[in-house]
Amino acid sequence: MRVVCLFLQGSALSRLPSLAEACVAFSPQVALGAEAVFVEIAASHQLFSEQEVIRRMRDLLEVLDLKARIAVANDLPTALAFARFGIRSRDALPVEALGDYLSPFSPTTFDIAEVFRKLGVLTLGDFTKIPRSEIPSRFGKPGLLAYERLLSAGVVAWPRFQPAEKILERVDFECAAQIETFEPVLFLLKTAFQRVFLRLYARRLKLAGFEVKFHLNKLSSSGKERVSRIVLPLPQSEPKSVLALASERLMKELELTPLEDSLEGVSVEVLDTAPFHDAQRDFFSRVEEEKQAWAGLVGRLQERLGAQAAFLAHPVPRLLPEASWGKTLDEKLQGTLVDVPLRPLRLLDPPLRLQRVGDWLLSHSRRWRFTAFTGVEKLKGEWWLGGFERDYFRVETEDGEALWVYTAPVSEGGPRGLWLHGMFD
C-alpha cells in the first residue's frame, strides 16, 4: 500500500470535499479526513508512477488555489504524520504523532505525550524500542493502544468517500469590485469552470447545463444575486469552449442590464450532466477531441444565431416537400426518404405567386421566359393534417434555369393558382 496524504490547514479545510472529489481521478480509493485527503495509489501504479501522481496533485492544488503539504507513506496514519510534522522518517516522528495513529480521520491530541517525554520517550523510534511486555506497566491502557496502532498501522479501515451530489464552485474577488468591463468577471469564471471540470472529470461526467450566479455586495439594496442559466446543446468536457459560450451570453446580458452594485464573486453550479465514457484519452485517435470541438462549435453557433440555426438534417417520410426533412444534432439519426421523383435543391418558403402570360412566367419582381414545361407530378394527401393537392411541373427557362412550379386551387371552385416552389439551382 502507498498512501498520499494532502494535508490542509486554516480556511482551506472547507474545501477538502472538492479536493477529495478531484482526487478520485487518480484512484477510486480516496478517504476524507478532518484535515486531510488520503489517496491510495499502489493499485493504480500501472497508470501513474508515484512521481507522476504527486506532480499532477501539485497541478491540481494550483488550479484549486489550495496550499497543502503532501506526504507519501506505506500506511495512512504515517502519511498523515509525515505531512503534519514535515518529517520523512517514522522513527524520527515526535510522540505527539501517536494521536494520528490513534485516530487518523479526526484530529485528537495525544494526552499522555507529556508523560512520554518525562520518561525520556521523545520519538516513535524510542517508543518502538521498548519491549511490548513493559508498555502496560509503564504507560497504561492508552500507551498499549497507541503501541498496537503503531505496529498495525497498515490495517486501517478506509471510510468510503462519496462525492457530494451538488457541484458548486465559487470564486470571490479579494474585495467587492464595481464591474465596468467583463474582463475581471472572465478571470473569476475561468477559475470556477476549471474547478468544476476537474470535479466532473473525476466523476466521468460532461457538463450539460449550469447556472452562473453573480454575488453582489452584501449591503446591496437591489438583491444579493443575479442568476443566469445556460443549457448546452451538446454536453462538453473542456472548460475552454464552455467559457467562450458562457462569456458571450453573460457579456450580452450584462450589457443589457448592468450589475446594480459591486460584485463580490461568481459561482458556477452544475445543473445537468451527461456520462463521459471516453474520458481516458486515446493517443492514437482524435475522435474525442473532434467530438469536443464539435460540441463547442454547435454551442457557440446556437448561442449567437439561435437554437434552430445550426443543425444536421434528416429525411422525414412525408409527401409534402417542405415537410420532408427535419432538424437534429444526432449524427446517427437516419431518416426515411419517401420514393418520389427528383426534388429541387432549393425550396422557397413561402412559395411565390406566378402569372403565366404566353411563354412568360411573371412574379412581382422577376420574369422568366420558359422553353419547356414538363410534368405533371400529382401530389395529394395528408388529409389527417389538413390535406393538400398540388400538380407539380418542371419549367426550363431560356437562361438555363430550371424552376419547380405547382398549381393548386386558390379557393373552392375558383381558378387554380400557379406558384413557384423551388429551383433546380
Added chain:
Amino acid sequence: MSAAVLQELRARLGAFDSHLTREAFSYSRLASGLPRGILVELTGPGKTENVVQFLAENASLRAAWVEQRFSLLPSAFVQRQANLEKIFFIEGGMQCAWAASTVLRSQLFPIVVYHAPYGEERELRRFQLLAERSNTTMILLADKPLEERAWPIRLSLASRGRELSVVKGRAT
C-alpha cells in the same frame, strides 16, 4: 540573358510553383479536382446541383453549409446520394461571415459552402487565411462572379446546368 541563367531561373520558378501545387478533392466534373485550402467561387444556374454532386462524390468528408436565409431542401440531397449525416447546416442571417469564420477556425470541416453576400476585400482575405490555415476548400456561391477586389478567390467556376467551366485561376 544567357541560356544557363534562363535555365536556373526556370528551375527556381518551378520550385516556387511546386509550393503552390495543392492536394485536391476529386470531382468528376472538373478534371483537376477542387484544390484544398483555397476560396473557390461558383456561379451561374446549376451551382447548387454541382456542389451537391461534389459532396456526393466525396461522401466521407464533413462539410459545413452556411446560408444567409436557409432555402435548401435537405431531403433532395439524399436523392442525389449526398451523405446528409456529414453536412452541417447553418443559417447565419446577418452574421454569416462570423459563422463561416467560426466554422473555418474549428478545423472540423474540409469543405465549407458559403451562400451569402460577399465582396468585402477584408472579409475575403480573412476567409482565405482561415481556409489556408485549416486546409479547407471554401466554396462561395453567387449568381454572378465577383469582378472587383476578388484577388483572394483563387478559382472561379461558372456553372451552366451540369457543365462547369473555369472563369479565372487554375484548379491546381
